Amino acid sequence: MTSRSRRRRREAGLGYLLLVPAVIIFVVFIFYPFLRNFQLALYLNPPFPNLPRRWVGLDQYRDILGSDSFISSLKTTIAFAFLTVPAGIGMGLALAVAANRKLRGIGIYRTIFSSTVATSVAVAAVIFSMLFNPIVGLLPWLGVNPNPPIIENPDLALAAVALVTVWQTLGLTFILLSAGLQAIPEDLYEAAQVDGAGATVRFWRITIPMLSPTLFFAVVIGSIHAFQSFGQIDIITSGGPFKHTNVLTYSIYGELNGTNGPPNPGKAAVLAIALFVITLGLTVVQMRVLERRVHYAR
């Protein structure tokens, strides 16, 4: 054996050794819970605590996924995604275009626009809870006092939570789209100007197509993000009023913390698998459908 191949083997060994911490973290926090979830979903938990669970295989999937509560929760989740993703990307794009100019002091605006990326969901939720608060909030200070209060109003609560979500994700969307805009060569705009294109034509015929890979990426991760939102719902509405903000993640949580009767890990596991499959399916569909409309430079 030559010294070269011995050294190469030693280097490979070191490489695997360095991977160990990451692998442990992934196994403990991702792979194990993921697989364990599938196992939990095979058991039916009895309606009374402290009784043994029963193996039912795939039998409870149909009951749970066919139930009214699941369907209504799914509808709420989809509505939430429609309230957050287009608005978030639209506003992020507007801010990114506005800030993508060579003006003195524009850096200040870029910093402000991207600042929510450094705000956690919990902080955002608390800030907006205060603003929505009917006693000490911004609205009474402005002299507006909706009755019932916004977060207790079945028609407005989901929109209120969506507003928090849009605000909180705006920083990331802004940064993503700004980076995408800066990657568009300036001479394309110059060529388009000489070719007779005004600002509107340049936006629709140059900016949007050139930005489409970034927009596509933002739509996919925005949708995944919307389907997985939890913190702001827990803090602001706890799924209420009357389950009007009971998105899938929150219904999973409800099955575990005893809001809907005794904790039911089996049912929660089925719901979690459903959420996983829906998110995966949505992403695949977006990849297939949207990607056809995306213009990659090469």
Add this chain to the structure above:
Amino acid sequence: MGRVSLSGVTKQFDDVIAVDHLDLEVADREFLVLLGPSGCGKSTALRMIAGLEELTEGTITIGDRVVNDVEPKDRDLAMVFQSYALYPHLSVRKNIEFPLRTRGTPKAQRTAQAEAAAESLGLDGLLDRKPGQLSGGQRQRVALARAIVRDPQAFLMDEPLSNLDAKLRVQTRAELVELQRRLQATVIYVTHDQVEAMTMGDRIAIMNEGVLQQVGPPQEVYARPANLFVARFIGTPPMNTIPGELIGEGPSVVIGVRPEHVRVSRDIPRGSEIPASSEGMGATVAIIESLGHERHVICRLPDDTNVIARQGIDVPPPAMGDTVRLDFDAAQVHRFDAATGVRAG
């Protein structure tokens, strides 16, 4: 087609004056080349004509219209960029159609015009490709097709050949000139390559450090450079300039001689002393470069100034290290003021 006129045009970036009071008249159907080293302000001047840079001072007129405050899209120009600036997400066809589309040309007419432009540049088979699938030369043609698909007042070209390889550049050079003759187009063409300038332009405008040095037909600029900068910039190899050597003209003169006007005589025996005051100048042969069809003999004067002589290959070559005598016709000698560099008679 139209004329383009610049009057007192100045561009200042912070404390740098990129273009300094440029006066230039480009006649209808003229091929004018803006020539100069990089950073001389030629591209900035072109971009001001296009409307891509605002003027600090001065007036630009296209046709009969002062365009200082006219947006680029309304100036009725076409431009070819050094990078070609093709729209990467559009097919070749849509790239060429773009200037027609923005002006609301009906679809049938758009298609016909785009196909005619593509055909005239040999792009017929490539209309449905994306720019990313084309070679450099093909992209350059698409950029040209996009420019000629309309009939604008003038064509602006910013170093359009500099990204092509040497062989393709020579070929495209000739094609561009032919295209300009055929379209009877006004062309303003920016380049740092003096061979392009000499071979393509009806007139050459030479710029240095933002200031226009000389405007004139290529042969005139070559034969009567207005100053030392032009004398040294035009011609390969460049004009020889020798300070204060002309007898009877005083020390404040720089003389210039083109390499083809330098005669090299080998009548001084090797190793003998260089005569100081005889006719012509004594020198030592430092380097001989043979280009196949001609020869460049680089001679060194006693004060270490290099003088390049261009020789035909039918002349027997000197040997390196030979002591030679250099002389030239008084009629072929250019005189420049040593202080200002301006041509003195």
